[in-house]
Amino acid sequence: PMLPLKSGTGSTEEIKLIQDEGSVKNLMSDLHTIDSELLQKLVYDALVWSSLHGLVVGDRNVQRSGLMPGVGMVHAPFALLPNSFPESHWKQACDLAPIFNELVDRVSLDGKFLQDTLSRTKKVDAFTSRLLDIHSRMLQIGKKEDIRLGLHRSDYMLDEKTNLLLQIELNTISCSFSGLSCLVSELHRIEGRTGISWEKCWAAMALGTMSLLSQYREHLGFDPKRIPINTSASNFAEVLAKAWTEFNNPSPELINTHNITTIRKTLAEIDAQGKILSDGTLQVDGETVAVIYFRAGYAPTDYPSESEWSARLLMEESSAIKCPSIAYHLTGTKKIQQELAKPNILESTPSLKPSINSSCGSRFLENKDDIAKLRACFAGLWSLDDSNAVKNAIEQPGAYVMKPQREGGGNNIYGDDVRESLVRLQKEGSEEEAAYILMQRIFPTAFRTILVRDGICYKEHAISELGIFSAYLRNKEKVISNEQCGYLMRTKVSSSNEGGVAAGFAVLDSLYLT
Ligand code: ADP
Ligand code: MG
Ligand code: MG
Numbered sequence: 001p002m003l004p005l006k007s008g009t010g011s012t013e014e015i016k017l018i019q020d021e022g023s024v025k026n027l028m029s030d031l032h033t034i035d036s037e038l039l040q041k042l043v044y045d046a047l048v049w050s051s052l053h054g055l056v057v058g059d060r061n062v063q064r065s066g067l068m069p070g071v072g073m074v075h076a077p078f079a080l081l082p083n084s085f086p087e088s089h090w091k092q093a094c095d096l097a098p099i100f101n102e103l104v105d106r107v108s109l110d111g112k113f114l115q116d117t118l119s120r121t122k123k124v125d126a127f128t129s130r131l132l133d134i135h136s137r138m139l140q141i142g143k144k145e146d147i148r149l150g151l152h153r154s155d156y157m158l159d160e161k162t163n164l165l166l167q168i169e170l171n172t173i174s175c176s177f178s179g180l181s182c183l184v185s186e187l188h189r190i191e192g193r194t195g196i197s198w199e200k201c202w203a204a205m206a207l208g209t210m211s212l213l214s215q216y217r218e219h220l221g222f223d224p225k226r227i228p229i230n231t232s233a234s235n236f237a238e239v240l241a242k243a244w245t246e247f248n249n250p251s252p253e254l255i256n257t258h259n260i261t262t263i264r265k266t267l268a269e270i271d272a273q274g275k276i277l278s279d280g281t282l283q284v285d286g287e288t289v290a291v292i293y294f295r296a297g298y299a300p301t302d303y304p305s306e307s308e309w310s311a312r313l314l315m316e317e318s319s320a321i322k323c324p325s326i327a328y329h330l331t332g333t334k335k336i337q338q339e340l341a342k343p344n345i346l347e348s349t350p351s352l353k354p355s356i357n358s359s360c361g362s363r364f365l366e367n368k369d370d371i372a373k374l375r376a377c378f379a380g381l382w383s384l385d386d387s388n389a390v391k392n393a394i395e396q397p398g399a400y401v402m403k404p405q406r407e408g409g410g411n412n413i414y415g416d417d418v419r420e421s422l423v424r425l426q427k428e429g430s431e432e433e434a435a436y437i438l439m440q441r442i443f444p445t446a447f448r449t450i451l452v453r454d455g456i457c458y459k460e461h462a463i464s465e466l467g468i469f470s471a472y473l474r475n476k477e478k479v480i481s482n483e484q485c486g487y488l489m490r491t492k493v494s495s496s497n498e499g500g501v502a503a504g505f506a507v508l509d510s511l512y513l514t
Contacts, residue, residue: 050075077453077507085511097484101472108327120434172332178232181488185230185510192224232486239471247290267308282318380440384433409500
């Protein structure tokens with residue numbers, strides 16, 4: 001059949017050399033007119049590739065899934081083909097990664113700033129209050145974290161009207177999908193791979209290293225080099241290993257082996273099996289722990305009893321490197337994001353009297369260019385004690401998002417609910433307003449795409465959110481790593497407010513630079 005997606009270039013030149021912009025746009029805008037036979041083949045092969053390469057998640061329909069490793073897996077929801085994204089905004093987002101890393105580190109050292117900024121929230125938000133209690137305790141005992149490790153993800157949307165790349169939020173704990181997003185990029189890159197002979201293609205398929213999809217590249221006509229290589233999983237692993245090395249500094253032969261044991265425990269298990277030795281060493285089940293990576297602990301439901309809180313405190317008190325420390329965790333709250341966006345906060349002296357935990361005591365950031373770059377991606381952010389902002393949001397609720405201090409998606413308030421909530425809070429005159437911030441709602445351009453979920457493909461109008469992973473590791477004054485670590489593109493149907501992949505609204509995607 002005549003294939004509407006054919007562009008005829010199949011170029012393997014470097015990104016910069018590619019002239020055929022028209023074909024790029026063609027590929028993206030005409031996705032819904034894809035020949036149905038080709039579509040079925042593409043979906044089938046993408047599903048095979050996903051199964052072979054571990055692009056899978058736990059299947060909620062299987063009872064034992066999530067209880068027993070390796071039981072009940074289903075392919076992760078994904079976009080069949082990548083989403084186009086302007087190269088300039090992509091570069092801008094990458095450029096911001098090391099600056100945000102540095103900012104998180106600086107802010108985390110200013111214990112007073114964190115406590116003061118969250119003091120009103122503390123009164124009305126029991127969960128944030130517990131985190132702040134652990135943080136206060138660390139300030140009291142003068143706990144110092146010489147080795148600091150952050151694995152972050154800063155999320156952005158491209159606002160259609162202003163053409164500005166605006167930050168949605170900065171995640172400092174349990175940033176999801178570093179393991180899967182790189183696989184989706186690989187799937188898409190392979191779909192567009194050029195110049196491979198049939199024999200090689202079949203051989204690679206037989207070995208499970210490549211998909212039959214590459215045979216369709218002629219029809220798809222896109223250049224895989226325009227999909228940035230995504231090494232999020234290996235980058236994160238590398239920095240975790242570097243942190244381990246830093247912890248084990250005195251023992252060089254361990255360093256050379258790179259053979260690091262990992263254990264996976266629930267917070268309750270840590271409470272039962274963990275203890276701190278007199279020198280601060282954390283031992284779990286008799287084994288010394290160098291680095292703690294939190295894959296949970298960011299939501300109230302992660303702490304069903306006091307055991308989980310004791311475990312969190314125990315780990316914080318220990319000398320193990322925590323990713324994140326309680327201060328890094330708190331720095332990622334929406335309230336801190338809102339406070340940092342206020343005029344003169346990034347650049348001003350954080351506190352006249354440096355707090356116990358503050359080693360810089362001067363400014364969060366000195367470099368004016370860096371500050372300008374951060375500011376350029378800040379959306380409108382307001383505290384609810386700003387009566388003007390509240391008035392505007394009541395008048396025009398669709399232009400705002402109301403956010404509590406929560407992570408994991410599904411917690412925000414949109415549309416008419418914003419008005420209702422604000423009016424209710426005003427009437428009650430309660431302090432509960434301190435639990436929330438107001439944010440300008442960002443409206444990205446909707447595009448046509450094909451989403452695959454549970455083996456079924458859907459032609460949808462969708463919008464995207466780009467996340468940039470980054471890692472930061474320092475030991476006292478020495479910055480060991482400060483780098484971007486791949487990316488996450490999430491695409492969701494344009495009618496949905498929230499974008500959670502796990503929650504079932506969004507799919508994993510990659511990006512195609514235009
Ligand atoms: P969480 O920490 O729960 O992920 P987010 O701030 O990322 O909280 O909000 C969840 C989702 O809500 C985002 O992934 C995005 O889809 C949507 N969202 C958040 N803020 C905005 C905004 N200002 N404009 C438009 N959508 C937003
Ligand atoms: Mg978050
Ligand atoms: Mg988010």
